[in-house]
Amino acid sequence: DxxxxxxxDSLAVSLGERATINCKSSxxxxxxxxxxxxxxxxxxxxxxxxxxxxYWASTRESGVPDRFSGSGSGTDFxxxxxxxxxxxxxxxxxxxxxxxxxxxxxxxxxxIK
Amino acid sequence: QLQLxxxxxxxxxxxxxxxxxxxxxxxxxxxxxxxxxWIRQPPGRGLEWIGSIYYSGSTSYNPSLKSRLTIxxxxxxxxxxxxxxxxxxxxxxxxxxxREWYDYSVPRYFDSWGQGxxxxxxx
Numbered sequence: 001d002x003x004x005x006x007x008x009d010s011l012a013v014s015l016g017e018r019a020t021i022n023c024k025s026s027x028x029x030x031x032x033x034x035x036x037x038x039x040x041x042x043x044x045x046x047x048x049x050x051x052x053x054x055y056w057a058s059t060r061e062s063g064v065p066d067r068f069s070g071s072g073s074g075t076d077f078x079x080x081x082x083x084x085x086x087x088x089x090x091x092x093x094x095x096x097x098x099x100x101x102x103x104x105x106x107x108x109x110x111x112i113k
Numbered sequence: 114q115l116q117l118x119x120x121x122x123x124x125x126x127x128x129x130x131x132x133x134x135x136x137x138x139x140x141x142x143x144x145x146x147x148x149x150x151w152i153r154q155p156p157g158r159g160l161e162w163i164g165s166i167y168y169s170g171s172t173s174y175n176p177s178l179k180s181r182l183t184i185x186x187x188x189x190x191x192x193x194x195x196x197x198x199x200x201x202x203x204x205x206x207x208x209x210x211x212r213e214w215y216d217y218s219v220p221r222y223f224d225s226w227g228q229g230x231x232x233x234x235x236x
């Protein structure tokens with residue numbers, strides 16, 4: 001199975017500051033035939049289901065604010081919140097969809113400092 | 114707007130079978146564009162993909178659960194279902210159903226989720 005490792009486990013950021021979350025895959029999720037990274041990011045607020053933020057490592061889902069951005073390739077990826085807002089307090093998960101079983105990272109909890 | 118709603122017992126006894134149904138509204142399950150999947154989340158922990166089904170009945174299961182798992186679809190009712198047999202306390206979790214985009218006949222990422230239902234395994 002592809003093991004997804006996120007870091008840090010949690011971080012506290014001041015309002016308006018940048019938050020950076022890392023995700024590392026045990027194997028490359030870059031598919032050579034289409035040069036796409038098979039990686040998604042989700043946001044989960046307390047008591048709610050996860051919400052898709054980004055797919056193909058850097059494509060924002062419709063309606064997601066542009067302060068959220070994804071980057072990286074191969075095995076190393078980053079989710080950046082450029083200017084943290086109060087409503088961004090949540091747990092963030094990465095997920096590889098290069099192959100089944102589909103696997104998720106352990107999550108990163110983002111809080112306000 | 115697409116909505117997914119999980120339903121089923123909130124308490125299951127050890128060694129019995131956990132059964133859940135996901136009802137899809139605001140869109141048809143009978144579409145070639147998506148798979149339909151189940152994901153679970155033990156209390157306070159991360160997400161685990163359980164398995165997925167296509168409207169035709171083609172399935173993809175997590176090998177860690179495959180021996181106990183059956184996912185089925187009823188296109189006439191716009192529903193798909195999960196059965197997990199021989200449950201233990203380790204199967205206690207919030208169970209989500211979700212719509213999955215796919216390509217190359219493989220389920221990929223989840224773009225719409227149900228609210229989830231907590232299933233506890235206890236005697």
